[in-house]
Amino acid sequence: MASCHAPQASFFPQISPPFSADTSSSPIVSCRFPCRYASLQVSSPSSGTFVPRAEEKTKTERNIFACAATASRLVAEKPAPTKKKTTITKEEGLVLYEDMVLGRSFEDMCAQMYYRGKMFGFVHLYNGQEAVSTGFIKCLKEGDFVCSTYRDHVHALSKGVPARSVMSELFGKATGVCRGQGGSMHMFSKEHGVLGGFAFIGEGIPVATGAAFKSKYEKEVLKNDKVDAVSVAFFGDGTCNNGQFFECLNMAALWKLPIIFVVENNLWAIGMSHIRATSDPNIWKKGPAFGIPGVHVDGMDVLKVREVAIEAIARARRGDGPTLVECETYRFRGHSLADPDELPEKAHYAARDPILALKKYLLQHNLADENELKSIQTRIDEVLEDAVDFAEASPLPPRSQLLENVFADPKGFGIGPDGRYRCEDPSFTAGTAQV
């Protein structure tokens, strides 16, 4: 774990900060360590002219330049590591470790299965970003909601959806968590509070906001004091240029909704670098513009993420409103399994693999030994073997399933010429859905 650990004191003031257009004077602590973009300004705000980064002609050259600049900047400004006291118990540490190993192993298995022709279409893997999912979701409790994007397998797993159900869904089998009807990009679980799974970026954020609204409604209108569910919305850097992001920041702040907006900034939106797409790449800065605390955290360090998560979740639960958390993270694989795998910063971030980092931490602080950690990996391997076997053995959805979930109330298919509701006609599911 490279960078220094933040002070223990809370970085969220207990009262909402006054709106300030000048974020540099905001009392909210924002960047925990030097921002990785500082050296990569492509335009000077004062001159307003575009200043191209010198000399590079090809995209590869530019990317390598960016990578080198990033890495060198971080290395140059990284303060000397301080010895930190243990912040987690052994049990907590092992829970985190197991969850991240599950996430990583599952995604690796997905890649295998995809290239063996067991799953199809667009599959987006989460390798490298496990610290964000584990760090946040392991702090949630039952009744809380998680909303994700198309890179949703690991969010579903962290939230408690069985690996079998997710794998089966990916295989398109009837035993999948969505009966095979959703697929990789649409993981939903009512039981575990996973609200999706969305293919278009940004469209999950309003859904998460709605779940948070319901929480507030339940407390204030239905007078149910026992409810204090929070919602966590995960999305990427590309989404932060989308209207729905800003609209939801506004509404969540306006009504003090119990929601945490988690940005998984992995620097790339398919092939579009975050810096090329965003006028101010510091996403955490956009929270204070709406009166929301904006926090930047090292998304490769599960303990740091967890610390921020605990605070943000507590803030939401006690009714103080939303938080915007930007996690600096990285995906070790391509955008999807159909995309090229080689990214410029990969080597740099591979050295900060969150699982290896946590392993090192656990060993260093005598919270676990090699055997325990090995046995966790073995256990996870067995879980995955079982998941694949289960998915393989499961049946494909029958033709009769096609129209079953189009409407919650199948009267929506209407009244047929014979006067009966079409759904009452036993041969209806054998035909096509005509109105």
Next chain:
Amino acid sequence: MRAPPSTVRASKLVTNAVAVKSETASIAATKSGHELLLFEALREGLEEEMERDPRVCVLGEDVGHYGGSYKVTKGLAEKFGDLRVLDTPIAENSFTGMAVGAAMTGLRPIVEGMNMGFLLLAYNQISNNCGMLHYTSGGQFTIPVVIRGPGGVGRQLGAEHSQRLESYFQSVPGLQMVACSTPYNAKGLMKAAIRSENPVILCEHVLLYNLKERIPDEEYVCCLERAELVRPGKDVTILTYSRMRHHVLQAAKSLINKGYDPEIIDIISLKPFDLHTIGNSIKKTHKVLIVEECMRTGGIGASLRASIMDNFWDYLDAPIMCLSSQDVPTPYAGTLEEATVVQPPQIVKAIKQLCG
């Protein structure tokens, strides 16, 4: 000699008449009951449902403190509070998505589009989330939202405020769509839509809000999937909905005087079609005229025609006629706007052509 444009409207019919007292036969119009305007009927239905179920809430622009741009939610914020009648910022896509998320987790929201046209900004959420999530989640989540608002061509409101959006939504799988046309069915459909577990789009019309009618005092709910037989007849089946129902009724007066006996059906459910009521009528009359305010291309009439051909081809004595509005952005100029929408003289002419 070429007739000047004004003689297009030479007949004694008032072409832009809208706020006529409804003459629908199907209403339980007893001496009791109470008289109100259509927007009040919508409010009554909404209020009753909000009283009945505390999970029912409304969100939209100006629905709360302002009382609604068309007064459908007037007084409700004072009665039920700011959270149950939520004034939203101008962010249709996001607040519609918020309604979806709230519905998935247990509430029953009603989204008001100040004008249906504004909901084009929410099309992402309406198509992708409202329509799809029940399916893609394998049936785990229900989305009992109602999306409502005034659409259609008004009085010189300009192109963007005069859109006919029924056709845009009709193809979205997973959505139901109804159109109200009288205070009676407005209240009944509002209640039915709120109670439905499916996402329902309730199409209202800008020019019908001041329609007056006497409706029953006792509680009633309309059926979302059933068409309304407005006037029984035997010569020809006229299928219509929303504002055009009233143009058809206008035309009917003239037709009846001339000895025709049209059967008038307000289809109510734009998606799915009530093929039973429609089919029974066609089996009787063997001729069909569709009168709609939708554009010709890909409109409700186009779908209806296809459906009728598929199911009742053998019963037709003549090709199905369809009068739709013009495929133009609604012009501002009054004369052009009038020409955009189907007018009663055109309906009379069409029937004469169809029936001889």
